[in-house]
Amino acid sequence: ETGVTQSPTHLIKTRGQQVTLRCSSQSGHNTVSWYQQALGQGPQFIFQYYREEENGRGNFPPRFSGLQFPNYSSELNVNALELDDSALYLCASSLVSRGGRNTQYFGPGTRLTVL
Amino acid sequence: AQTVTQSQPEMSVQEAETVTLSCTYDTSESDYYLFWYKQPPSRQMILVIRQEAYKQQNATENRFSVNFQKAAKSFSLKISDSQLGDAAMYFCAYRSSQGAQKLVFGQGTRLTINP
Numbered sequence: 001e002t003g004v005t006q007s008p009t010h011l012i013k014t015r016g017q018q019v020t021l022r023c024s025s026q027s028g029h030n031t032v033s034w035y036q037q038a039l040g041q042g043p044q045f046i047f048q049y050y051r052e053e054e055n056g057r058g059n060f061p062p063r064f065s066g067l068q069f070p071n072y073s074s075e076l077n078v079n080a081l082e083l084d085d086s087a088l089y090l091c092a093s094s095l096v097s098r099g100g101r102n103t104q105y106f107g108p109g110t111r112l113t114v115l
Numbered sequence: 116a117q118t119v120t121q122s123q124p125e126m127s128v129q130e131a132e133t134v135t136l137s138c139t140y141d142t143s144e145s146d147y148y149l150f151w152y153k154q155p156p157s158r159q160m161i162l163v164i165r166q167e168a169y170k171q172q173n174a175t176e177n178r179f180s181v182n183f184q185k186a187a188k189s190f191s192l193k194i195s196d197s198q199l200g201d202a203a204m205y206f207c208a209y210r211s212s213q214g215a216q217k218l219v220f221g222q223g224t225r226l227t228i229n230p
Contacts, residue, residue, distance in 0.1 A: 033217065042119075042206050042220030043160070056215020088158060092218075102216055106152075106160035 003027060004093050004107035012113045013081050021076040021110045023091030031055070031096045032074040033104060034066060037088040049074055050096055078112075086114045117142045119209050121221035128197045129229050135182075136192045136224050138207030146212040149183065149190045154223075155203040163205070166190065194226075202228045 003026035013019050025032055031050045035043035045058035049068035063079040072093070078085055088111050092104035118141045128134035140149070151163040166174045166183050173181050178195045194201055207221040 035218070042208075042222050043218070045215075045217040045219070048215045048217060056217055058217065090160060092160075094216075096216065102148075102210075103150075103162060103165060104210075104218060105162065108157070108159045111158075 004091060004105055006089075006091050006107040006110050008110060009108070010111045010113075012115065014115050015081055015083060017081050018077065018079045019081060019112060021078075021089050021091075021112070023074045023076070023093070023107055025072040025074070025093035026105055029093040029095045029105075030072055031094045031102075032068055032072065033092045033094070034074070034076050035090040035092065036060070037090055037109070039087070043090055046076070081114045083114050086112060088112075117144075117147075117209050117211065117219050119207055119219050119221040121207055121224050123224045124222070125225045125227070127227040127229055128194075130197055130199060132197055133193060133195045134197055134226065136194075136205050136207075136226065138190045138192070138221055140188050140190065140207070140209050140219075142188070142209065142211075144211055144213070148210045148212065149181075150208040150210065150218070151179070151181070151190075151192045152206045152208060152220075153201075153203045154206060160206070164192065197228050199228050199230065202226060 005024045033048040034046040037043040047057040048055045052068045067075045088109045091107045094104045147168045149166045153161045182191045204223045208218045
């Protein structure tokens with residue numbers, strides 16, 4: 001167990017709807033990263049939040065947005081869902097510090113199905 | 116942009132034997148980190164081992180060790196005394212020491228352990 005939790009475990013939505021996924025970081029961590037993992041693929045970086053600010057973004061459209069809260073938990077929001085958004089969404093937390101190991105520890109993921 | 120390639124979609128090994136998973140990467144940076152993550156059917160991405168590029172010594176963690184060849188941009192994982200619990204998808208990942216410190220993953224290698 002990494003101490004990183006995600007909710008919900010599974011989610012089914014229809015095309016055009018909006019969804020919010022949640023992540024609780026490991027205690028003491030200040031950074032959260034989100035990844036999308038399509039079936040049979042490696043995870044793809046969506047974005048990262050550090051101290052409540054977006055700290056980098058992958059090649060994902062603006063309808064993918066996020067938040068990080070003062071307790072370092074995080075949300076991933078996806079608007080106008082498309083069929084291709086069906087995937088496993090992984091959250092990873094880390095402690096980013098100068099000279100630190102900055103290793104990312106993953107949660108169990110949320111499986112999103114868009115019909 | 117950095118890329119990670121895992122050329123073995125599937126590998127199998129007899130229980131108690133040794134297996135090596137291959138990974139190559141492409142980068143113009145000199146300072147970075149490399150990781151092997153394991154993803155069992157439970158979906159949670161688990162850190163197996165990490166390697167700092169500035170360290171010449173290969174990392175080891177119990178039965179897991181790496182062969183890091185910086186000039187060749189190669190980072191293979193050796194699993195000794197394979198156990199049934201080692202069966203999983205294995206992902207090689209790259210992380211820059213600069214910027215958002217996102218993980219760039221390979222496509223993964225599915226490892227099967229034969230009893």
